[in-house]
Amino acid sequence: TGLRITVLPGDGIGPEVVAQALAVLDAVAPEVEVDVLDRVNATTFARTGAALTDDDLARIRASDALLLGAIGDPSVRSPDYARGVLLRLRFELDLYVNQRPAVLLHARLSPLRDPARRGIDCVIVRENTEGAYTGIGGTLRKWTPHETAIDADVSTYHGVSRVIEHAFRIARREVCVVDKANAVPFGGELWQRCWREAAGRHPGIATSHLYVDVAAMTLVSDPTRFDVVVASNAHGDILSDVAAAVAGGLGAAPSANLDPATGFGLYEPVHGSAPDIAGTGVANPLGAIASLAMLLADHGHEDQAQAIQTAIRSTVDKRRCTPDLGGALTTEQAAAAVIAELA
Amino acid sequence: TGLRITVLPGDGIGPEVVAQALAVLDAVAPEVEVDVLDRVNATTFARTGAALTDDDLARIRASDALLLGAIGDPSVRSPDYARGVLLRLRFELDLYVNQRPAVLLHARLSPLRDPARRGIDCVIVRENTEGAYTGIGGTLRKWTPHETAIDADVSTYHGVSRVIEHAFRIARREVCVVDKANAVPFGGELWQRCWREAAGRHPGIATSHLYVDVAAMTLVSDPTRFDVVVASNAHGDILSDVAAAVAGGLGAAPSANLDPATGFGLYEPVHGSAPDIAGTGVANPLGAIASLAMLLADHGHEDQAQAIQTAIRSTVDKRRCTPDLGGALTTEQAAAAVIAELA
Ligand SMILES: CC(C)[C@H](C(=O)O)[C@@H](O)C(=O)O
Ligand SMILES: CC(C)[C@H](C(=O)O)[C@@H](O)C(=O)O
Numbered sequence: 094t095g096l097r098i099t100v101l102p103g104d105g106i107g108p109e110v111v112a113q114a115l116a117v118l119d120a121v122a123p124e125v126e127v128d129v130l131d132r133v134n135a136t137t138f139a140r141t142g143a144a145l146t147d148d149d150l151a152r153i154r155a156s157d158a159l160l161l162g163a164i165g166d167p168s169v170r171s172p173d174y175a176r177g178v179l180l181r182l183r184f185e186l187d188l189y190v191n192q193r194p195a196v197l198l199h200a201r202l203s204p205l206r207d208p209a210r211r212g213i214d215c216v217i218v219r220e221n222t223e224g225a226y227t228g229i230g231g232t233l234r235k236w237t238p239h240e241t242a243i244d245a246d247v248s249t250y251h252g253v254s255r256v257i258e259h260a261f262r263i264a265r266r267e268v269c270v271v272d273k274a275n276a277v278p279f280g281g282e283l284w285q286r287c288w289r290e291a292a293g294r295h296p297g298i299a300t301s302h303l304y305v306d307v308a309a310m311t312l313v314s315d316p317t318r319f320d321v322v323v324a325s326n327a328h329g330d331i332l333s334d335v336a337a338a339v340a341g342g343l344g345a346a347p348s349a350n351l352d353p354a355t356g357f358g359l360y361e362p363v364h365g366s367a368p369d370i371a372g373t374g375v376a377n378p379l380g381a382i383a384s385l386a387m388l389l390a391d392h393g394h395e396d397q398a399q400a401i402q403t404a405i406r407s408t409v410d411k412r413r414c415t416p417d418l419g420g421a422l423t424t425e426q427a428a429a430a431v432i433a434e435l436a
Numbered sequence: 437t438g439l440r441i442t443v444l445p446g447d448g449i450g451p452e453v454v455a456q457a458l459a460v461l462d463a464v465a466p467e468v469e470v471d472v473l474d475r476v477n478a479t480t481f482a483r484t485g486a487a488l489t490d491d492d493l494a495r496i497r498a499s500d501a502l503l504l505g506a507i508g509d510p511s512v513r514s515p516d517y518a519r520g521v522l523l524r525l526r527f528e529l530d531l532y533v534n535q536r537p538a539v540l541l542h543a544r545l546s547p548l549r550d551p552a553r554r555g556i557d558c559v560i561v562r563e564n565t566e567g568a569y570t571g572i573g574g575t576l577r578k579w580t581p582h583e584t585a586i587d588a589d590v591s592t593y594h595g596v597s598r599v600i601e602h603a604f605r606i607a608r609r610e611v612c613v614v615d616k617a618n619a620v621p622f623g624g625e626l627w628q629r630c631w632r633e634a635a636g637r638h639p640g641i642a643t644s645h646l647y648v649d650v651a652a653m654t655l656v657s658d659p660t661r662f663d664v665v666v667a668s669n670a671h672g673d674i675l676s677d678v679a680a681a682v683a684g685g686l687g688a689a690p691s692a693n694l695d696p697a698t699g700f701g702l703y704e705p706v707h708g709s710a711p712d713i714a715g716t717g718v719a720n721p722l723g724a725i726a727s728l729a730m731l732l733a734d735h736g737h738e739d740q741a742q743a744i745q746t747a748i749r750s751t752v753d754k755r756r757c758t759p760d761l762g763g764a765l766t767t768e769q770a771a772a773a774v775i776a777e778l779a
Contacts, residue, residue, distance in 0.1 A: 172621045206549040230622045240593035242622035250583035278515045279573045279585035306677040313681040331674055334649040338656035
């Protein structure tokens with residue numbers, strides 16, 4: 094039986110870019126079965142308080158992979174919304190690797206002055222199921238001058254060792270492990286120990302360590318130094334956005350939330366729902382299309398994935414892309430340009 | 437009675453840059469009394485396990501301000517060292533504001549390609565006494581496959597409201613409040629509430645909010661957009677390093693750890709002890725000299741502070757500086773160039 098994917102368009106520009114990713118899918122692999130969950134969005138959350146139901150989750154589990162647009166709307170300020178959809182999917186499906194490649198598609202897109210520094214080509218591997226994102230904690234003496242809020246930053250040997258192991262498995266030449274062991278002692282010590290264990294298991298891969306502040310700075314000052322960077326949930330969130338900025342912006346950045354053990358993955362552009370540009374036709378579909386390519390590559394369609402990636406590069410080369418990448422095309426035209434290159 | 441400062445040279449290049457800052461002090465304000473604490477370093481920590489004693493702390497408290505070089509040495513891998521010196525000073529002296537200006541000294545130093553984006557001129561205000569840096573937490577089932585480490589991220593109304601208030605007080609036009617309220621709920625909610633309260637007290641200052649990942653990215657893609665950025669201890673650590681990179685590197689970046697209530701401050705360059713370049717004469721003294729200028733400005737020597745800042749800019753303009761800023765001078769020569777400009 095063939096590949097079956099669930100699609101969750103979400104909010105803002107999410108549905109716009111997902112529609113274009115599906116047009117590309119139709120061009121390269123029309124046989125893939127698609128199940129669209131279009132009621133999982135901020136409108137549903139505002140009405141029912143629960144955007145993603147247990148039924149939705151069961152449907153997602155029954156498929157091979159999930160393609161997500163973006164979740165988030167200014168009308169919904171509660172952190173329960175992201176927690177109830179995106180974080181719930183990451184946590185309950187145990188998608189412990191959030192893999193975010195940062196690749197400069199064309200020299201003109203680099204914000205950096207020095208041509209020798211421009212060609213960033215690395216992967217941020219972010220722990221995706223624990224760390225500062227657990228939601229564990231509470232508030233004491235709320236609304237008083239003595240209010241104290243505590244959020245637990247939880248690091249487990251199971252969680253840290255598996256994500257560092259994954260980083261070493263996908264590395265081409267080097268793994269840079271990032272933590273803040275000089276200031277955050279308990280998780281820091283565990284990250285350091287798991288790093289040394291994984292390095293011992295992979296003598297063929299070079300390795301280094303940076304504190305997170307230095308790592309963020311180095312992504313700006315010397316980005317081509319990195320191959321694979323592995324970091325906690327909170328650190329990886331920040332580092333992957335800095336890396337995307339250095340690679341020319343969020344518009345074309347893809348990501349894969351993976352459970353390498355089961356092969357299930359949630360694929361989504363790194364950009365958010367961008368409500369300010371929703372409906373204007375300028376949203377860049379390449380992040381969603383490149384996320385689809387990651388999905389296909391991981392699920393037996395390597396050739397189609399490669400073809401999409403080549404087509405993306407080619408449209409960007411020719412400036413047949415949206416304004417954020419220096420082109421003048423609309424969302425739909427930019428996707429059509431990719432499809433034309435595929436032909 | 438005149439100004440009395442304690443000086444803590446520390447490790448690596450710390451003593452080298454501090455010596456030059458003291459030469460500048462001697463040139464602008466020879467009457468300032470200086471008490472040097474030169475046994476607070478990694479060698480002492482390795483020998484005694486306690487680099488900063490209660491006596492040292494009493495001497496520091498008895499002075500008006502502290503100038504610090506840098507703390508850290510690869511021979512001392514224990515987080516107890518930074519915690520026992522730098523974090524102890526920040527916490528026990530209640531230096532709740534860590535103020536880090538990021539200013540481009542000369543257009544050639546910007547790593548950015550677009551001239552319109554280059555002139556970063558902002559202040560990162562970092563909470564300096566709580567957040568992820570408390571050291572509160574522990575490890576369960578250590579050394580077993582089920583090991584769990586927890587570090588508490590503690591945010592208090594007292595701590596958050598006072599640092600945001602300080603940000604509004606020093607702002608020229610805008611305060612951007614940074615948190616991760618969409619994923620870290622308890623502290624996030626408190627930051628959001630303290631932000632709205634402070635904004636209400638300062639109707640003349642514009643204000644905005646960014647999640648930390650977006651803030652870090654925007655420091656790269658649109659750095660001139662910022663005036664004052666206020667963030668938690670962990671977020672401010674990362675954002676101030678990214679801002680320093682965008683301002684041309686750590687070499688000239690100063691910082692002030694302040695208790696605005698008492699006026700006491702610990703002033704230190706943002707750079708670390710850089711053991712790799714210690715002893716080679718290439719360490720940039722401008723971070724330490726600019727930190728001294730911040731100290732003088734806060735302690736009744738505004739004119740001397742202004743003169744130092746003008747002299748720093750002038751030496752950088754003329755490339756009379758160390759290699760990291762495009763010059764060819766040694767540490768000592770670069771400081772001598774500043775002193776020559778002062779004359
Ligand atoms: C040495 C380390 C604990 C320290 C910090 O994170 O505060 C340093 O990076 C800084 O920014 O002053
Ligand atoms: C929406 C938010 C909770 C999320 C995160 O921090 O993980 C987003 O920033 C991301 O990086 O996917």
